Amino acid sequence: MAERWAHRATAVLMGVCVLTAVFLYIPAFAQLVGRRALVVTAHQWAGVALPIPVLAALGSRALRADLGLLNRFGPHDRVWLRAVLRRDKRPSSRPAHKFNAGQKIYAAWTAGATLVMLGTGLMMWFTHLTPLTWRTSATFVHDWLALSLGIVLAGHVGMAMGDPEARRGMRTGSVTREWAEREHPLWWP
Known part of the structure; x- marks a missing residue:
């Protein structure tokens, strides 16, 4: 919950x-x-x-x-990433626990990007705390990272829109047994 x-x-x-x-x-x-x-x-x-x-x-x-x-990345995550890079769509080629390797990478990148955006945003907001060159650099990083974050977020939303069962899981906290066995076989008991 x-x-x-x-x-x-x-x-x-x-x-x-x-x-x-x-x-x-x-x-x-x-x-x-x-x-x-x-x-x-x-x-x-x-x-x-x-x-x-x-x-x-x-x-x-x-x-x-x-x-x-x-x-945590395990051996199954490397297998999942290799299958994605080979564009192998067979569920058996992409073992995943509750989160697949792509979700883990997305979560880590987004968390890091959010912290950088927060830091650079605070430098731009509280202008009296940092020198002008820092604020100029912070603006550059903030703007370009915001653009990349927007693109990655659009991909995240697009992936979610393509998987109604995952969206149902986010809404209700449960998914069908068939979906869990197919998409996250190492998670399903």
Whole structure:
């Protein structure tokens, strides 16, 4: 339950960050907003709040167990990655536990990118704390990482849209036995 709550809350905050970034950085959309300062404030506070859902959910034993699974690569993950690189779509060629290797890589990359975005965003927000060259570099990193994060998030949403059973699992906390046996055979008892 805490895992789904943390995922949903993080998705909402990330959505606010992405949407406000679009209105801040794309000139055609920026013209649609009359109160730029309000958009900036919403972007800043959503960004600062982004780690809070996961930190708050750390009290959940289930979330900590999931983080432990996400943080460990086993031999089956290498097999899964090789099958993906060979474009082998047979389920038997891609063994996975609760999380497949792609989900583990995505989670690690997104967590790291979020921390970098938070750090660079704070440097840009609190301009009096860092020298101009640091802020200039922070802006460069923040903008380009935001673009790459947007692309990766679009891929994440696209993958989720292509798997209704996984979406049902995120909504309800359960999946069908057939789906679990096919997609995550090492997870199913």
